[in-house]
Amino acid sequence: xxxxxxxxxxxxxxxxxxxxxxxxxxxxxxxxxxxxxxxxxxxxxxxxxxxxxxxxxxxxxxxxxxxxxxxxxxxxxxxxxxxxxxxxxxxxxxxxxxxxxxxxxxxxxxxxxxxxxxxxxxxxxxxxxxxxxxxxxxxxxxxxxxxxxxxxxxxxxxxxxxxxxxxxxxxxxxxxxxxxxxxxxxxxxxxxxxxxxxxxxxxxxxxxxxxxxxxxxx
Numbered sequence: 164x165x166x167x168x169x170x171x172x173x174x175x176x177x178x179x180x181x182x183x184x185x186x187x188x189x190x191x192x193x194x195x196x197x198x199x200x201x202x203x204x205x206x207x208x209x210x211x212x213x214x215x216x217x218x219x220x221x222x223x224x225x226x227x228x229x230x231x232x233x234x235x236x237x238x239x240x241x242x243x244x245x246x247x248x249x250x251x252x253x254x255x256x257x258x259x260x261x262x263x264x265x266x267x268x269x270x271x272x273x274x275x276x277x278x279x280x281x282x283x284x285x286x287x288x289x290x291x292x293x294x295x296x297x298x299x300x301x302x303x304x305x306x307x308x309x310x311x312x313x314x315x316x317x318x319x320x321x322x323x324x325x326x327x328x329x330x331x332x333x334x335x336x337x338x339x340x341x342x343x344x345x346x347x348x349x350x351x352x353x354x355x356x357x358x359x360x361x362x363x364x365x366x367x368x369x370x371x372x373x374x375x376x377x378x379x380x381x
Contacts, residue, residue, distance in 0.1 A: 166219040166342075168209040169275060170243070171266060171287040171303070172202040174227060174234040186256075198234045201288025203355040205348040208286050208318055210242050210356065215320065220244050222273070226254065226266055232371050240358025240366040247273065251375040263302025268379040270307060277308045277343065284325060285345040289314055297347070304345035312338050313347040 177195045198206075206223070213219050223238040225231050226249040235246035249269045254261070270276070275283045285307075287300040297313065304311035317328035321339065329336045330349055340346070358366065 166216055167283040168212055168219055169222045169224055169285045170205045170209045172223055172225050173199045173291050174231045175199045175291055199288055199291045201350050204350050204352045205286040205288045206238055206241055207353050207355040208348050235371055236366040237358060239369045240362035241356055242362060247372040249374045259296050259298035263299050264306055265381055267303045267306030268381050269374055272379045283343045287347050289347050289349045300345055300347035310340045310344040312340055314349050315346050316349045316352045
């Protein structure tokens with residue numbers, strides 16, 4: 164079985180334009196939205212591995228409203244093969260516990276679990292600019308029951324393991340993780356590329372795969 168690499172991304176309001184609504188939730192209707200900065204580094208890390216393993220399949224997954232499709236298409240333009248959106252009105256205002264649970268359930272629905280027997284790596288951004296918690300990557304890993312590494316800025320493959328250089332106070336820690344695993348990428352990793360012209364054209368045509376709560380069993 165070929166390696167599958169899934170990058171989790173979130174579309175966020177431009178930080179300078181963030182506003183809270185009267186209901187206490189983020190008002191996304193009046194702010195320009197972009198891929199969260201840390202998530203863009205997670206996209207690039209997946210693409211770096213694809214450079215070394217051309218047969219690896221790259222999948223980008225996000226949870227949010229239909230407007231998040233623009234960021235998924237941008238990832239396809241960068242070089243991703245498939246794009247999946249978990250979208251359900253009942254997910255509006257979800258906290259990080261619900262987000263981590265549902266993303267893990269979506270991954271399991273797509274065939275990625277510790278018992279699937281398929282080699283896969285999940286990359287995510289360290290944290291998001293609109294939440295700033297850094298909870299979700301770890302919650303996804305715990306819900307899937309697979310190893311994790313956070314605050315990672317360098318990744319290398321070593322057979323069926325991943326070597327991760329992790330930022331810690333005062334220095335670095337090197338971890339050797341069995342695949343499958345979840346890795347949260349810091350914004351000091353390799354800078355993300357721009358979509359290519361050919362990629363942007365393909366992104367316009369790609370069909371975004373859709374999931375809702377019923378389909379993932381939540």
